[in-house]
Amino acid sequence: MPRNIIHIIGAGTVGTPLIGILSSRRKSLGIDEISFQPDLSEIRNIAMIRGLVSHGAKLCVPIEFADEFASAGCKIDYSADEAIQRAGVIIDCSKPGQAAKNKSLIYYKYERDKLFIAQSREPGFGKDYAYGINDSALVHGEDNYLRIVSCNAHNIASIVKTVGIHENHSNLESGRFVCIRRANDISEIDGFIPSPKIGVHQDELYGTYQALDAALLFKSIGLELDLFSSALKVNSQYLHIIHFDIRLKTETTLQAIINSFQANPLIALTNKALSSQVAAFSRDMGYLGRVLNQSVVSVPSLNLKNGKELTGFCYSLQDGNSILSSVAATIWFFFPRSYKEKLLELNDLIFDEI
Numbered sequence: 001m002p003r004n005i006i007h008i009i010g011a012g013t014v015g016t017p018l019i020g021i022l023s024s025r026r027k028s029l030g031i032d033e034i035s036f037q038p039d040l041s042e043i044r045n046i047a048m049i050r051g052l053v054s055h056g057a058k059l060c061v062p063i064e065f066a067d068e069f070a071s072a073g074c075k076i077d078y079s080a081d082e083a084i085q086r087a088g089v090i091i092d093c094s095k096p097g098q099a100a101k102n103k104s105l106i107y108y109k110y111e112r113d114k115l116f117i118a119q120s121r122e123p124g125f126g127k128d129y130a131y132g133i134n135d136s137a138l139v140h141g142e143d144n145y146l147r148i149v150s151c152n153a154h155n156i157a158s159i160v161k162t163v164g165i166h167e168n169h170s171n172l173e174s175g176r177f178v179c180i181r182r183a184n185d186i187s188e189i190d191g192f193i194p195s196p197k198i199g200v201h202q203d204e205l206y207g208t209y210q211a212l213d214a215a216l217l218f219k220s221i222g223l224e225l226d227l228f229s230s231a232l233k234v235n236s237q238y239l240h241i242i243h244f245d246i247r248l249k250t251e252t253t254l255q256a257i258i259n260s261f262q263a264n265p266l267i268a269l270t271n272k273a274l275s276s277q278v279a280a281f282s283r284d285m286g287y288l289g290r291v292l293n294q295s296v297v298s299v300p301s302l303n304l305k306n307g308k309e310l311t312g313f314c315y316s317l318q319d320g321n322s323i324l325s326s327v328a329a330t331i332w333f334f335f336p337r338s339y340k341e342k343l344l345e346l347n348d349l350i351f352d353e354i
Contacts, residue, residue: 004032004334007060007087009102011038011052013185014119014319015093017288018326021349023055024287028345029331035060035083039094046072058083084110089330092118099125103145111144115333117326118147119319121209128216130321131328131343132266132294133157137220138329140336146329152179152229153213154321155242155314158294160214160225162264163246163257163310170223173247173308179210179231180241185318192235199231207231238275240316251307258299262352266294266324270315270354273298278315281354291317292324292349320349 008019015036023034035058038049050073053059059076060083061069066076084090090107092099099118103125107116118125126145127137130153138146149157156177164172179199184191199208206212211229218225261267268291272278282291295314302312327346331339 003086003088004030005087006031006034006089006091006330007083008034008036008057008091008093010093010095010098010119011036011042011048012093012095013187014323015091016048016052017290017319018091018093018323019052019057020055020288021290021323021346022327022330023052023057025345026056029327029342030335033058033086035078035087037061037080037083040065043069043072046074049074087114089115089117089333091326091330092116092120096121107145114144115329116145117329118145119322119326120147121150123147123209123213123216128213128220129325129329130154130157130217130294131325133161134217134220135328135332138332140333148322148325148329149213149217150210151316151319151322152181152210152231152240152242153217154325155240155295155316156210156214156227156229156244157217158264158267158321159242159244159297159314160218160227160246162260162267164225164248165218165223168221168223170225171249172225173249174226175211175228175247176245177211177227177229178243179208179229180243181231181233182236182238182240183233184237186237192237193233195235197233199233201230236275238279239318241275242314242316244310244312244314246310248308248310252304253307254302254304254310257304257310258302261297264294265352266321266350268293268296268351268354269299270296271299272354273300275315278317278354282317282320285351286320287349289318290320290323290349291351291354292320292346293317293351293354294321294324296354324350
């Protein structure tokens with residue numbers, strides 16, 4: 001078994017905070033070393049690369065690009081191939097579509113006694129995973145490839161599990177979701193739109209990939225759920241918002257539902273109606289601007305009709321929930337019996353109220 005070394009490929013909107021969080025909690029999480037390979041275009045952001053190195057992460061680049069990074073003043077610790085060979089866990093945070101290519105071209109050569117994790121929207125990389133949703137589906141020694149589902153799929157799954165699943169039995173009749181997505185991250189220069197843009201349903205049964213991914217998580221633990229999502233982008237750089245309409249098989253009360261949300265340590269409640277205020281809380285109180293909750297439920301938006309139909313809104317905190325799942329999967333690989341206890345080291349980045 002390799003040492004407890006993590007190698008992260010890609011230092012974009014997910015990779016950068018993931019490297020920072022893992023580096024800052026390295027000792028308490030039982031990690032020996034963090035290395036990272038930035039995208040070649042990120043050489044334009046030398047300040048960010050130096051910042052990650054100052055956190056204790058080791059810089060790794062392909063041999064053919066070493067001179068380019070060195071001439072920019074970067075100290076290179078390992079080549080890209082050496083970093084993969086040294087690491088026990090490789091987390092791929094590269095651009096869309098690249099993780100699958102890396103798997104077929106590179107990872108298969110090193111997969112023995114290693115775990116490869118992809119932060120990827122595209123299915124097929126490996127078993128789908130979200131921390132706190134389908135941990136029981138993970139099989140140590142068999143699962144070499146995991147795909148961390150999107151932040152909105154995390155959000156949908158956490159709401160569904162909290163309201164409609166009890167002791168692995170479903171009380172859910174159906175779940176309908178509208179994902180109101182921000183156009184791009186404040187760090188990104190591409191992708192912004194001038195006005196709201198309606199998304200297309202790619203799947204006849206589940207609509208968009210957000211509900212499909214959430215359904216796949218539950219399917220991995222033996223639950224077939226009726227979930228369907230639609231999506232649109234709005235001209236904002238703040239947070240994704242999800243409107244949910246959940247129908248239950250048995251009657252309940254709104255207070256009982258609120259109590260369930262409060263009892264879930266990965267869900268925060270808020271009275272805030274502006275996404276900018278929730279994003280500001282994440283910036284001010286999180287680490288590197290990230291809060292790791294699965295969902296933030298807007299309490300004033302909740303409504304229960306006839307005791308069975310719950311509607312409301314919730315926020316997705318950027319990519320904090322998928323970052324938490326990447327950390328959880330990594331620590332699970334190194335410490336399968338005690339990973340949940342070790343993850344308590346991140347409790348200061350998970351809030352009850354926002």
